[in-house]
Amino acid sequence: MTTDKKLSDTSAAPSRITVIGAGAIGLSWTGLFLANGWQVTINDPREDIKAAALAGLSQIKPSLEALGYSGSNFVKRLSFEADLEKAVKDADFIQENGPESLAFKQDLYAKLDKWVKPSAILLSSSSSIPASVFSEKMARPERALIGHPFNPPHLIPLVEVVPGKKTSREATNSAMDFYRSLGKKPALIEKEIAGFVANRLQAAMMRESVHLVKEGVITMEGLDSIVSSSIGLRWAAAGPFKTFTLGGGSGGFRHFLEGLGPMLEKLMANIGDAHFDAETTKVLLEQYDGSYGKIPITELEQQRDHQQLAIMKALAQ
């Protein structure tokens, strides 16, 4: 990461971004934008937004520093503007993190459409309302699309970039370049499918995980330990297709499909179903109360972040 360069690069245009909605996701974005030298305006209706944002940013700062970002006074490029029109009129980019409500978002984007500069790119962190839908009331929907982070955005590299039916290729390319310039790994998703890619894969994994815990095959903690000591470790280094390519030896993925494909398909046909019904929820919460539930959340969080940062630093080298 060439963060020192980025931090000094505040003279180059475009450089103004407005963050709409500064809850956990919006604040995490804000920290990342500031660390990369952008002028950030927060638009959030909460009365205590200034104090909450500064407190949140100071919590995020150690992670940003561990990732190689410097610049102790990075909040000097942060401002607050509760009036939406004023907040967005000079922005080159918008990163919107509002409520997951269709009516709210359609109304918001209709307003943005009127108030932003013609060249502005409008990015939504939404995980469930696609651009084709939230942009329906816009006159210029070609500049709006999804830029969906994996939580927390300042730490995890992935951003899913999902254009709507009317989004221009130019706006999509700008979004990809923008996220790359922040050190992120944007992935272009070609279809507006529910859950995009990462959340769908997460749901597939969670469904079988809940199934196995409910059936008494393994405990919640046991399953987590299995994942972290095998497939998680592996997938952090090489995704499923690369992994199975190497599982085919010198014959690669073709050899894997021929040799192990039938066994994998048999397992694929037999994986379980799961629902958060009363019985399943009872099993999960009983196990939770007897395990993670006994440990303060802040301690669990520190464990995870410590390991997460160690892994990311190792991979960056």
Place this chain on the structure above:
Amino acid sequence: MTTDKKLSDTSAAPSRITVIGAGAIGLSWTGLFLANGWQVTINDPREDIKAAALAGLSQIKPSLEALGYSGSNFVKRLSFEADLEKAVKDADFIQENGPESLAFKQDLYAKLDKWVKPSAILLSSSSSIPASVFSEKMARPERALIGHPFNPPHLIPLVEVVPGKKTSREATNSAMDFYRSLGKKPALIEKEIAGFVANRLQAAMMRESVHLVKEGVITMEGLDSIVSSSIGLRWAAAGPFKTFTLGGGSGGFRHFLEGLGPMLEKLMANIGDAHFDAETTKVLLEQYDGSYGKIPITELEQQRDHQQLAIMKALAQ
């Protein structure tokens, strides 16, 4: 890892292990056992087994050294014995990696039953034939169970320990202690379910991955990149339940279930199906030939192993 101590600790009993079947998995086990100071006997019917094993072990050695194991002359504790009875009679542990054939394994374990010491523990690397089944012809099935590694065993921490219906608690405990003494993370699986846990989760993930590639949502390489830059990274630090516990903020897993459970359940109900049918295989192989298929397997392998070792070293600190 206190490997220097382990390497010098060859006087302590029990310390003799016989590896039955020294293909890729058996050799990887052999390297790990040798690095931990065990006397290892390889039983493998191949005529060129000595040359093949020594070549394979010299390929594994750099990874073992990167994991912190020292001892340049570790093959001095390795011997070869093609006669099964002679190979196993003095062994304290057996790690069996034979063909995944029911008839072969039942016959093999019936023989081992007669020839091993009464105190010996019999461990099978099988991913598909459970102990209750392969031990059917044994007089003393209580000392036989599954010790299923995640490939490659010398590198990836997980070993799934799966006792059969007749396996004694004592043998199970010995197996768990044995793998722990090698620096592994054994996971006790309570039921002999097909695929155990890691391969079932892998199959769930792969099913949705194949579905998304076949539907044109994302490419094979794009999906791998998404996994490695988000969920893989995350699960290497914290498994799915710990991750969603932290997704619930200060309210933990209970709050997650209340707030985000319904959205996750909706995704869980909508994840796709996939089969390696002619059409799907065609899509996968076309993409493979245009991407990973162009890169020498040895290069892909080096990339993965380099990143894998970097992650493991980071987590060990």
